[in-house]
Amino acid sequence: MLFNSQFLKTILEGFSDNLCAHSRNVCYLSVKVAEQAGFDKQQIKTLAIGALLHDIGKSCIDEGLINKPGKLTQEEFSMIRQHTSLGATIINSFENCEDYLPIILYHHERWDGKGYYGLQGEDIPELAGIVSVVDAFDAMTSPRPYQKIKTITEALKELQNHKGLQFSPHLVDVFEISMLNIIKDINTVDFYQEISRLIDE
Numbered sequence: 001m002l003f004n005s006q007f008l009k010t011i012l013e014g015f016s017d018n019l020c021a022h023s024r025n026v027c028y029l030s031v032k033v034a035e036q037a038g039f040d041k042q043q044i045k046t047l048a049i050g051a052l053l054h055d056i057g058k059s060c061i062d063e064g065l066i067n068k069p070g071k072l073t074q075e076e077f078s079m080i081r082q083h084t085s086l087g088a089t090i091i092n093s094f095e096n097c098e099d100y101l102p103i104i105l106y107h108h109e110r111w112d113g114k115g116y117y118g119l120q121g122e123d124i125p126e127l128a129g130i131v132s133v134v135d136a137f138d139a140m141t142s143p144r145p146y147q148k149i150k151t152i153t154e155a156l157k158e159l160q161n162h163k164g165l166q167f168s169p170h171l172v173d174v175f176e177i178s179m180l181n182i183i184k185d186i187n188t189v190d191f192y193q194e195i196s197r198l199i200d201e
């Protein structure tokens with residue numbers, strides 16, 4: 001198995017700090033969504049690896065352009081769009097990588113068919129559809145030079161507003177349930193940590 005955790009760690013270490021953090025967040029949240037949706041172990045593994053690699057093509061594009069504040073020109077936008085095909089070309093140079101390619105190629109498809117390659121609705125590979133929802137959420141809730149950061153509530157509302165347009169309605173709903181569970185878990189952990197700090201110190 002070529003794409004083991006050590007190899008993936010090495011790839012992530014070659015990313016910029018922003019791309020590394022984004023890839024890890026998208027991987028973590030995508031897996032939570034797939035678990036919530038009842039995907040099997042093999043699909044979840046494929047998703048985890050594909051999500052870590054989904055934006056690998058961006059490592060070939062000038063970081064100044066990726067983080068450019070303000071509106072992009074047509075030419076700049078088309079350069080950024082190439083990160084999906086560049087990423088697929090990079091990963092395609094490895095053996096046994098075909099399961100990850102749909103995630104890398106199609107994570108910018110839209111439910112209404114107005115995405116990068118024009119795939120629509122159920123034709124969009126479901127693992128790529130999960131990454132698409134999670135990718136948008138992480139982009140909205142992470143600091144970026146070109147936007148005001150959104151709260152979790154604002155970002156979830158934004159996803160709901162784009163249900164059936166940009167995103168699969170089903171996957172947005174599953175994502176929301178997954179997020180609520182994650183928040184619940186985090187609250188539980190924080191609560192007991194707080195109790196132990198108060199009692200044990």
Ligand SMILES: [Fe+2]
Pocket residue numbers: 054055083107108
């Ligand atoms: Fe992307």
